Amino acid sequence: DAGITQSPRHKVTETGTPVTLRCHQTENHRYMYWYRQDPGHGLRLIHYSYGVKDTDKGEVSDGYSVSRSKTEDFLLTLESATSSQTSVYFCAISDGGPNTEAFFGQGTRLTVV
Amino acid sequence: AQKITQTQPGMFVQEKEAVTLDCTYDTSDPSYGLFWYKQPSSGEMIFLIYQGSYDQQNATEGRYSLNFQKARKSANLVISASQLGDSAMYFCAMREGSLSGGYNKLIFGAGTRLAVHP
Numbered sequence: 190d191a192g193i194t195q196s197p198r199h200k201v202t203e204t205g206t207p208v209t210l211r212c213h214q215t216e217n218h219r220y221m222y223w224y225r226q227d228p229g230h231g232l233r234l235i236h237y238s239y240g241v242k243d244t245d246k247g248e249v250s251d252g253y254s255v256s257r258s259k260t261e262d263f264l265l266t267l268e269s270a271t272s273s274q275t276s277v278y279f280c281a282i283s284d285g286g287p288n289t290e291a292f293f294g295q296g297t298r299l300t301v302v
Numbered sequence: 303a304q305k306i307t308q309t310q311p312g313m314f315v316q317e318k319e320a321v322t323l324d325c326t327y328d329t330s331d332p333s334y335g336l337f338w339y340k341q342p343s344s345g346e347m348i349f350l351i352y353q354g355s356y357d358q359q360n361a362t363e364g365r366y367s368l369n370f371q372k373a374r375k376s377a378n379l380v381i382s383a384s385q386l387g388d389s390a391m392y393f394c395a396m397r398e399g400s401l402s403g404g405y406n407k408l409i410f411g412a413g414t415r416l417a418v419h420p
Binding site: 220231247283290 | 335
């Protein structure tokens with residue numbers, strides 16, 4: 190199994206507070222992705238990274254920021270959590286070109302109350 | 303723009319029968335990859351099968367095959383001899399090459415929930 194770990198696995202937070210989710214990999218893969226999964230929407234891309242300090246927005250990036258200061262860690266920050274950000278968050282990693290599958294973390298269930 | 307569409311929110315199939323899950327995509331990049339993932343009720347994402355845009359043959363992996371029709375921009379997943387353990391969510395995904403400038407952005411469809419009945 191690909192070495193990818195998300196932390197925390199579960200979190201409950203209050204509206205308006207900042208929250209940071211961590212994705213850590215031991216595979217030295219170049220690409221890292223953050224998704225959110227909501228019923229009826231599948232997995233929607235929030236942000237992704239194609240190298241250290243190289244990131245780009247996905248389709249649902251509003252209210253989220255990311256940072257990648259080293260290859261192994263990709264952080265997702267909810268700057269001021271809202272109830273609409275209650276979701277399951279997945280991190281994925283991949284290497285190489287378009288023919289390389291992505292490996293996923295176990296997911297983080299975030300509840301904003 | 304890069305897009306993946308799965309039009310079947312739910313499907314059911316009898317055990318031991320075959321089932322086709324639909325996926326259409328849109329891209330202007332000539333180089334791309336198409337993937338199918340399975341998500342059982344436990345929540346993990348399991349990679350099933352891959353098809354490259356330049357591949358001449360349809361991909362197969364055990365009971366899974368990908369019916370790739372490039373001109374129609376479709377990449378349907380066929381599961382043969384369905385088993386009860388195949389009950390899960392199935393996601394189609396696409397990853398473009400770097401020609402689009404998207405740096406290998408990987409996007410997913412909304413998914414199809416498959417129920418296998420005994």
